[in-house]
Every structure is written in C-alpha cells, then in structure tokens.
Amino acid sequence: MGLAIIRLPGGVCILSDKLIFTTSHEWVSLKGKRATIGITQHAQEELGEIVSVELPKPGEFIKAGEVASILESTKAAIDIHSPISGEVVAVNEALRQNPALIAESPESLGWLFQLENFSSEEVDKLLTLAQYREYLEN
Numbered sequence: 001m002g003l004a005i006i007r008l009p010g011g012v013c014i015l016s017d018k019l020i021f022t023t024s025h026e027w028v029s030l031k032g033k034r035a036t037i038g039i040t041q042h043a044q045e046e047l048g049e050i051v052s053v054e055l056p057k058p059g060e061f062i063k064a065g066e067v068a069s070i071l072e073s074t075k076a077a078i079d080i081h082s083p084i085s086g087e088v089v090a091v092n093e094a095l096r097q098n099p100a101l102i103a104e105s106p107e108s109l110g111w112l113f114q115l116e117n118f119s120s121e122e123v124d125k126l127l128t129l130a131q132y133r134e135y136l137e138n
Contacts, residue, residue, distance in 0.1 A: 019107065020123065021132035022083045027107055028126060035084060035118050038111040039071070039102065042136060047073040050099045055091040056113050062088060064122050069112050071102070084122040086115030 019027040025043035029036045044050070054070040062068050062082045069080040091113045095101055102110035127135065 020126040020128060021135075022126060023135055024081060024083075026080060026083045028083055028123070029111075030123065033116050034089065035086060035115045035123070036111045037068070037083060037113055037115065039080060039106055040132075041106045044103055044106040044110070047071060047078065048075045049073055050102045053095040053099045053102070053112070055095065056088045058088050058091060060088045061117075062086065062115070071099075080112060082115070083126060084115065084118045086118035088113055089116045090114040 019029050021027050021040065025040045025046075027038055027040050039047075050071050050073045052072040054072075056062060056068045062085065064083060064085045065081050067079040068082040068088075071078055071080060092101075092111050095110070095112070104110065
C-alpha cells in the first residue's frame with residue numbers, strides 16, 4: 001500500500017493511495033462490490049476529540065450528498081455526507097462504545113459505514129490521492 005505524507009499548517013496528514021476522497025474530507029475504499037466510507041485524518045484533526053457518533057441504519061438507501069452520519073466533538077457537531085449513493089450494509093458498531101477509534105485510526109479502524117449497490121459513475125467523480133493532496137495543499 002502506497003502512502004503519502006502531507007505536511008499541513010496543523011500537522012502531518014498520512015494518506016493511502018488505496019483510498020479515493022472528497023473535498024469535504026471523506027474517504028472511500030472499494031473492495032469488490034462493497035464501499036467503506038470514513039473521514040480523513042485531516043477532518044479528524046480539525047474536529048478534535050470525537051465524543052459521540054450517529055450512524056446510518058443498515059438497509060437504508062442513502063443518496064450521494066445526503067447526511068449519513070453525525071460526529072460530535074468537543075469543538076462541534078458535523079454532518080458526514082455520503083460521497084456516493086448506495087444501500088447501507090454495515091456500520092462500525094465499535095464506534096458507539098469507542099468513538100476515539102476515529103482519532104486513533106480515521107482511515108482504517110475508524111471507518112463509519114459500508115455501502116453496496118453503488119454507482120461507478122459517482123465513484124469516478126471522486127478524487128485520487130494526487131488530486132486530494134493538491135486540494136489540501138492549496
């Protein structure tokens with residue numbers, strides 16, 4: 001797995017080239033017919049300590065751009081919008097008991113939810129690592 005280390009004014013952001021990204025700092029990992037979604041390390045650093053997580057319901061169909069999750073931190077509560085449309089097939093139940101997993105590992109153990117039946121056309125509109133890196137640096 002290739003990694004990129006980006007130095008930003010607030011610190012260092014480490015990103016994987018196995019992920020695709022949005023300009024609102026969500027990531028998507030594709031494996032077969034399943035898409036796993038979470039927030040980037042950059043987003044997590046902006047939020048600070050996350051104290052609670054509201055996750056979507058399995059079986060629910062979410063459209064791209066709709067609010068899928070809500071993260072509440074010591075700084076603010078933010079809506080997490082689904083980067084792609086699809087049916088929620090799994091949520092990260094571990095976050096309900098331990099929302100700190102997002103801070104510890106936002107781009108792996110801190111994943112939020114998984115979708116199936118998504119559109120490859122929507123996936124194609126997301127940013128590659130190089131595009132996301134350029135977005136962060138500007």
